[in-house]
Amino acid sequence: MASLVTLTDGYVQRHDLTLVEYRDASSGAGHHSILRRQATMPVNKAHDDAGKGRPEGPFKGRVAVVTGAGRGIGLAIARKLGSAGAQVVVNDLSSVADAAAAELRESGTGAVAFVGDITRDGVPEQLVEAAIDSFGSLDIIVNNAGYATYAPVLEMTDGQWAPMLDLLLTAPFRILRAAGPHLVKPAEHLRKVVNVSSVGGISGSPNSAGYAAAKAGLLGLTRTLAKEWGPYGVTVNAVAPGLVRTRLTEGPAGGHDHIDIAGERLPLIGAPLTELESMVPLRRIGTPEDIAGAVYMLCLSEADYVSGETLVVGGGWMP
Template sequence: MLDFTDRVAIVTGAARGIGKATALRLAEEGADVVVTDVAAERDDVADAVEERGQSALALEVDVSDEAEVEAAVEETIEEFGRIDALVNNAGIFPTADLAALSAEDWQRVIDVNLTGAFYCTQAVCPTMREQGYGRIVNVSSAAGGRVGWAGNLAHYAASKAGMVGFTRSAAIDLGPDGVTINAVVPGMIDTGAAERVSSDEEIEAAVSAIPVGRQGDPEELANVIAFLASEASSYVTGASLVVDGGITKV
């Protein structure tokens, strides 16, 4: 078991899907959790954290807004006195043919998916460095290196590839201060995202190519995130851990 007793974690984009599963997984292991999202369901997730015996703080945060991020971090410190883990999960998943992709739509995806992770990471750095301890986990995507089941994702793929590069470089900056930063690279996780951008036939074809023969569950990715957010991963930093049922290996 992982032990998050007396640890405090911030999870962005935690109202549903991977973020929700991660928030609940961390709570089950003893963490107090700050649940951030622009969606109102964040309050329900915070209630579920408390049902697991842990303290929760639900905050409406647009991670692309630096001021909102800084305010959330300040409120977390006021409430709990520390920040031990940050999971940069918030992201958007629009589709657009490259020829029709507007500069505004491109920038919005980069702002939320990549710049948001930068804002959040930068905001927690002073506290983690002062503590001499911190765990940061960035949620990337197999789309950042290989898009096997849907096109029209140039902006999304660029943002998720950027997360991996950001992780590698930031690990060098943060390592001497006891702070690790890693990325998880999920493939097809059953969050409903694939159904919004692909036909049933496209999804079936993609799933048939996955060695384990199915989409992953959000809880399966949350298990990996929890490990990287824990003390157990103390000698792992700058890594990108692929969690995709083997699809990128075939």
């Protein structure tokens, strides 16, 4: 089940999206998935409300989609883009997306939540549709949702490998494929895609081969789309965070010994971050705001001639 929350004149409306799986009756072979919308109310045109008391800034009137924006780096990105005037579609797996969108609206940002697992068939397309239904256009996409599974390659199961490719590579591909027709529409400004990769995607990440491979693949997708969509006025870049303090990296030392992903409980591992600080030339672990600042920079018009690039945001550290 995915859901979309929209806001009109102070009233929140919820639209439920149900994933229906069925077997082909004629052949009896194969499962197919369709997404059926159960909207009980007409979808809100939130852009009618745009401009009323919204934050001023370089992205005023622009519409941004940020995946995995209920917490951590994604939330910091949503806050940063929103504070610079963008209207934001906040995606995450659970009600953390609702809370984040509510917080953004409190600060004057036009924001809607889209609760849904972007690895499920049809959800990437619904996410793009939600942005268009809510705000009427699409200007910035930040593919951020992610986590890592841990095992050395010789012990890594298909069940640890495949979800990494699904979430970190296939979901961004599907979101961007669905968004493409909207992004390439003529506009006075360039449209912006920023994919959140990782230093692990550049230099490898022992015990996280699926994660590193998918993050490296995301850089390939970034460079390819920069070439395909550049002629239409779209820049496509990546940021590659180093060590950033979130629940994923704080792990057990930070009181987070597991995460729940789509009904599965996954263990978190890792050394206390303070032990790793001395590796970083700038002598501190990054914050979600550090990464949000880099995404913001790439979305500015001052970066309009930057495309196909990967901006490492790691305090000078590269594993």
